[in-house]
Amino acid sequence: MLLRRRATLAATFAATLALPGLARAQGFPDRPVRIIVPFPPGGSNDIIARQLAEQMREGLGQPVVVENRAGAGGNVGADSVAKAAPDGHTLLLCPPGPLAINEHLFRTMPFAPARDFAPVALVASVPIVLMVTKGLAAQSVAELVALAKREPGKLAFGSSGNGSTNHLAGELFKTMAGLDMVHVPYRGAAPAMTDLVGGQIQLMFDNMPAALPQVRGGSVRGLAVAGSARAAAMPELPTVAEAGVPGFEAE
Structure with a gap:
């Protein structure tokens, strides 16, 4: 999570989470706090932000509102935070893309990550799951790789946008497995998941928070997790590395 750059505000916000009584005495926050999620509702960032907002309301004694502002790989939402008043009442919760990756992909950026934002906290680190549509003739990573090699250029993988972590995971998978697949970027992970189900x-x-209910509900088929170890929430899924692509790791 990040907020507009101002060192004292970053420190104050960190203190308010631990010492809500002191924060109220100092007058912060004195109105509702906004958490901007630069992707549509229903994705992992949105799920995490709404869970965090509930806990923050209790600690801060003020409403904490989650706003979704999607577009341009997360740049639209991030830019709205960059241009907000640097008073600690507008926060950004996002994956690495808008602040660490996009400046290497976009010709121009509406903000400068290092100048316009100050880090507050690492909120969550979640496993990434490789899933296929349930009608696909692939029950394992090895079968998926074999199918993609038999039909080069015919399989499409979705992502939450160019430069997103799930896009880069897909590109890494393509490269390491030697596959020819089409990348389809969406304005967030939720609409991509809708098309995967369909x-x-x-x-x-x-990410696991969005993938787990779809896999458990039978809407899609989970094949593997992308990290270096199996995930406690889905221990039946092997890692991509142990399932057929040695050395693969994405988190």
Whole structure:
């Protein structure tokens, strides 16, 4: 999570989470706090932000509102925070893309990450899951790789946008497995998941909070987790590395 750059405000916000009584005595926050999620509702960032907002309301004694502002790989939402008053009442919760990756992908950026933001906290680190649409003739990573090699250029993988972590995970998978697949970027992980469920795309890497209910509900088929170890929440899924692509790791 990040907020507008001002060192004293970053320190104050960190203190308010631990010492809400002191924060109220100092007058912060004196109105509702906004958490901007630069992707549509329903994705992992949105899920995490709403869970965090509930806890923050109790500690801060003020409403904490989650706002979704999607577009341009997260740049639209991040820019709205960059241009907000630097008073600690507007926060950004996002993955690395808007602040560490996009400046290497976009010709121009509406903000400068190092100048316009100050880090507050690492909120969550979650596993990434490789999933396929349930109608695909692939029950394992090895079968998926074999299918993609038999039909080069025919399988499409979705992501939450160019430069997103699930996009880069897909590109790494393509490279390490020697595959020819089509990347389909969306304005967030939630619409990509909708098309995966509907069969418009064949596979996708997505974060565990969004992937788990879809896999458990039978809407999609989970093949593997992308990290270096199996995930406690889905121990039946192997890692991509142990399932057929040695050395693969994305988190």
